[in-house]
Amino acid sequence: MEKYRIDPRKGIEFGLYSLGDHIPNPHSGERISVQQRIDEIVEGAKLAEQTGIDVYSVGESHQQYFISQAHSVILGAIAQATEKIKISSSASIISTSDPVRVYEDFATIDLLSNGRAEIVAGRASRIGLFHLLGYDVRNYEELFEEKFELLNLINDSERVTWSGQFRAPLENAEILPRPLNGSLPIWRAVGGPPASAIKAGLAGVPMTLATLGGPASSFKISVDAYRNAASQSGFDPAELPVATTSLFYVADTSQQAMKEAYPHVNIGMELINGRGYPKQHFAQGADTRDVLMVGSPQQIIEKMLYQYELFGHQRFLAQIEFGGVPFDKIRKMIETIGTEILPAIKKYTAKQ
Amino acid sequence: MKIVGLSGSIVGSKTRTAMNDTLESVKKHFPDTEVTLLDLAEYSLPFSDGRNYMEYEGDAAYVTRTIMEADALIIGTPVFQASIPATLKNIFDLLPVNAFRDKTVSIVVTAGSSKHYLVAEQQLKPILAYMKAQIVQTYVFIEEKDFQRKEIVNDDVRFRIDRLAEDTVMLTEAYAKIREEREAKYDF
Numbered sequence: 001m002e003k004y005r006i007d008p009r010k011g012i013e014f015g016l017y018s019l020g021d022h023i024p025n026p027h028s029g030e031r032i033s034v035q036q037r038i039d040e041i042v043e044g045a046k047l048a049e050q051t052g053i054d055v056y057s058v059g060e061s062h063q064q065y066f067i068s069q070a071h072s073v074i075l076g077a078i079a080q081a082t083e084k085i086k087i088s089s090s091a092s093i094i095s096t097s098d099p100v101r102v103y104e105d106f107a108t109i110d111l112l113s114n115g116r117a118e119i120v121a122g123r124a125s126r127i128g129l130f131h132l133l134g135y136d137v138r139n140y141e142e143l144f145e146e147k148f149e150l151l152n153l154i155n156d157s158e159r160v161t162w163s164g165q166f167r168a169p170l171e172n173a174e175i176l177p178r179p180l181n182g183s184l185p186i187w188r189a190v191g192g193p194p195a196s197a198i199k200a201g202l203a204g205v206p207m208t209l210a211t212l213g214g215p216a217s218s219f220k221i222s223v224d225a226y227r228n229a230a231s232q233s234g235f236d237p238a239e240l241p242v243a244t245t246s247l248f249y250v251a252d253t254s255q256q257a258m259k260e261a262y263p264h265v266n267i268g269m270e271l272i273n274g275r276g277y278p279k280q281h282f283a284q285g286a287d288t289r290d291v292l293m294v295g296s297p298q299q300i301i302e303k304m305l306y307q308y309e310l311f312g313h314q315r316f317l318a319q320i321e322f323g324g325v326p327f328d329k330i331r332k333m334i335e336t337i338g339t340e341i342l343p344a345i346k347k348y349t350a351k352q
Numbered sequence: 353m354k355i356v357g358l359s360g361s362i363v364g365s366k367t368r369t370a371m372n373d374t375l376e377s378v379k380k381h382f383p384d385t386e387v388t389l390l391d392l393a394e395y396s397l398p399f400s401d402g403r404n405y406m407e408y409e410g411d412a413a414y415v416t417r418t419i420m421e422a423d424a425l426i427i428g429t430p431v432f433q434a435s436i437p438a439t440l441k442n443i444f445d446l447l448p449v450n451a452f453r454d455k456t457v458s459i460v461v462t463a464g465s466s467k468h469y470l471v472a473e474q475q476l477k478p479i480l481a482y483m484k485a486q487i488v489q490t491y492v493f494i495e496e497k498d499f500q501r502k503e504i505v506n507d508d509v510r511f512r513i514d515r516l517a518e519d520t521v522m523l524t525e526a527y528a529k530i531r532e533e534r535e536a537k538y539d540f
Contacts, residue, residue, distance in 0.1 A: 063407075128407045137401065258540035274406045274420060275448060279535045 004185040004206050005086070005118075006241045006314050011350035012304075013315040014342055015055025016048050016334075017090035017245060020068020023271055025324040026263035034067045038074060040327050045078040047331060049085040051338025055315065057088035057120065062129035065271050072105040079113035087113055090245070090317065091122030091189035091208070095143040096133040098167060099151040100175055107179045115180035120208045121148050122189030123196075126272075139166070145199070148188065152205065155183050187243065190222065197222040201229025201237075208243040208317070211291040213281060216307050219244070219291065223311050241314035244307065248293040248318035249325075250300050250336050254286060260329070261294045268323030293318060297340040304345050353384070353524055356422040359391040360429040360440030366462040368393070369502050370494055371428040373510070374460055377517040378426075385521065388422075390415055392439050400445035408446070416446050424456040424524040425485075426516075431463040431471050444479055452485035454531060456524040458516055459491035462499075469493055486527050488519045 001008055018041055024031035032040070045056040056078060060071040068074060075087050087109060092102055102119065110117035123144040124130075130137040146164045154160055154175045163169035188200040191210040200207040207226050211219045227237035249261035262282055270276040285292030288299070288306050295303070304316060320333045355378055359371045368391055375387050395411040405416040419425060429436050444451075457480050461472045472491050480487050492513055498506040504513075 126407065127403045137403070255539060258538075262540045273448070274404060275450065275453070278453060279538055279540075282540070283538050 001239060001241055001314065003183070003239075004187075004241050008314065009351050011346040011348070012308055012313065013054040013086075013243075014337065014345065015057060015086070015088070015243075015315060015317040016044065016053060017055075017057040017059065017088075017317045017319055018044070018068070018321060019059045019090070019319070020061055020066050020071060020074070021268060021272065021322060021324075022065055022067045023264075023268050023322075023324040025326050026267040027260075028326075031324065037067050038077075040330070041068075041074060042077050042081050043327070044321070044330055044334065045082050045085060045087075047334045049082045051334055052342055053085065053334070053337060055086040055088055055317065056082070057090035057118075057317065059090040059122075060093050061126070062093075062132055063126060063272075072102075072109065075109050075117070076105075076112060079109050079116070082113070082116075085116065086118060087116050088118040088187075089120050091120040093124045093129060094121040094147045094151055095123055095140065096129050096135050097147070099147045099154060100167075100170075100173075103151060103154045103175055103184075104177070106184055107177050110179040110184060111177060117179065118185040118187065119151070120187040120189050121151060125191065135166075142166075149203075152186055152203070155186055187241075190226075194222045194225040197226040198229040201226040201231075201235075201240075202233045204230055204233055204235035204240065206241045206243070208245060208315075210245050212245075212247060213277075213285065213290070213292055215289050216291050216310055217289065220310050223313070242311060243315035243317055244291075244311060244313055245317040245319065246291050246293040247322060248300075248320045248333075250293075250295065250297055250320075250333050250341070252296065254295040254299050257295050257299075258282070258286065264323030264325050266323070297336055300341055301344045304341070305348055308345075308349055353382075353424065353521065354386045354388070354422045355424045355426065355520070355524075356419055357387065357389045357426045358419070358428060358440075358443065359389065359393070360427060360443070361432075361437045362393040362439050364430060365502050366494070366496070366499050367428045367430045367460070369499060369504065370460050370462055370492070370513070371426070373504055374426055374428070374492075374513050374517060377514050378521065381514070381517060382521050388418060390418060392443070397439075397442060397446070399442055405447055405451075412446060415443070419443070419447065420451065422455060423528070424458070424520050425452070426458050426460065426520060427476070428460040428462070429472070429476065431461065431468040434468065435471060435475050441479075444483065447483070450484045452480060452483040454527070455485055456488060456520055456527060457485035458488035458520040458523075460513070460516065461491055461493045462495075463493065464496050466493075466495055486523060488516065488523055490516070490519065492516050 058071045127137045160170045187206040187208045190196045230237045251257035266276040357371045357375045359368045498509045
């Protein structure tokens with residue numbers, strides 16, 4: 001775990017993540033400006049740090065209703081605005097980027113932040129960016145696998161000799177700058193069926209697993225498949241961290257949380273994916289066994305610990321601002337996480 | 353209530369004729385509904401490449417969005433090689449999973465032979481169920497001999513079309529009401 005800057009003795013890490021969505025607040029119908037949204041993402045990182053949250057991450061998205069096309073630039077600003085919180089991506093779409101450039105960016109963020117940067121590399125759940133950036137979506141899988149491999153190669157050695165299908169070959173190329181402590185934690189973003197989790201396991205890289213809805217036990221299949229694949233491939237699963245990500249909304253009571261959260265989640269899904277979030281599914285989400293993290297602080301704690309028993313994961317990432325959640329609510333949720341949720345889950349999961 | 357009629361083939365005239373009559377029946381008996389016909393013969397659509405329907409442009413964007421915004425869909429399909437035409441299957445492939453959640457879908461089939469009667473039952477309904485449609489169970493099956501020079505000449509078929517129109521509207525209203533009552537109980 002040390003290689004990935006994870007100290008299990010301190011208990012499960014708690015992080016926040018943003019996709020950089022820019023959605024009108026469904027309660028008021030208002031949409032803040034792009035500039036304000038970016039400012040508030042940076043501001044959220046400062047608040048998160050102050051309350052003891054471990055990780056803050058911003059993802060890359062290239063389409064309408066998003067502001068994080070240049071997510072690494074935003075992460076650079078966060079590096080400057082904070083001092084100790086880990087800075088990550090959620091995710092960086094490595095398939096449509098040059099791994100050399102991505103590494104240069106994140107190694108620089110690592111230096112700017114005094115060794116706090118990480119990369120979570122993903123394949124993109126929406127595919128419009130392939131056309132925009134000049135890639136053929138028919139190479140969806142292969143683009144990711146090849147570039148992710150190269151990214152890890154660059155991470156492992158300063159000089160790289162490499163050739164592949166989608167990028168000019170590298171001949172003993174020196175990739176600079178180097179991160180503060182020689183390498184970056186690089187995670188594979190995993191969603192959907194276990195196939196991608198198995199690939200992460202076979203490669204022996206940490207996994208960030210998106211768990212957006214449904215019973216936690218369904219995702220347990222991916223976690224098990226990941227660890228089995230890692231073992232098969234000669235890696236020690238005990239040395240490989242697993243993170244999960246969930247939609248998250250906390251309020252004083254579960255009723256208030258459900259009431260406030262639903263319109264945000266629904267409009268976000270509606271505008272981005274073209275289908276809202278069915279109320280029936282959202283109602284089921286209140287069950288402890290469901291991965292949807294919406295409820296009172298006590299309910300959230302129960303769910304997190306239930307999942308911890310199930311997954312034995314090292315990091316949990318919460319998406320608290322999806323679908324136009326106004327900043328005063330974000331601020332309040334960060335406070336609640338810091339004062340009520342973090343102490344409880346750390347106490348339970350820390351290995352003293 | 354938005355009702356979309358989908359004429360699922362790009363060749364021939366029988367399915368389009370049947371859809372014209374079906375939508376006329378809807379308009380006549382339920383003048384408050386908003387009725388749109390999508391005849392696939394009039395659009396140029398790519399094969400689905402897996403992207404989200406919102407990322408398509410041109411005809412594909414128009415056709416998929418019109419369907420996604422509908423409360424009810426009446427699908428007209430001929431039978432090709434003992435199945436639905438590829439053009440119709442492509443529409444399903446262009447749409448997202450669960451695309452028909454909270455939508456009522458009914459079916460009009462035209463066929464050259466009565467031996468094709470179960471094609472819709474065995475091949476179309478499973479797709480609609482997978483996509484979460486509320487299916488109007490009884491469909492209208494129309495044979496070659498029921499048409500004469502682009503007109504339906506069998507009164508029995510006309511009556512069945514009227515009943516299908518009514519069933520589609522009634523079921524859409526009923527499901528909307530059930531959903532409303534259920535959602536009111538959620539308190540969020």
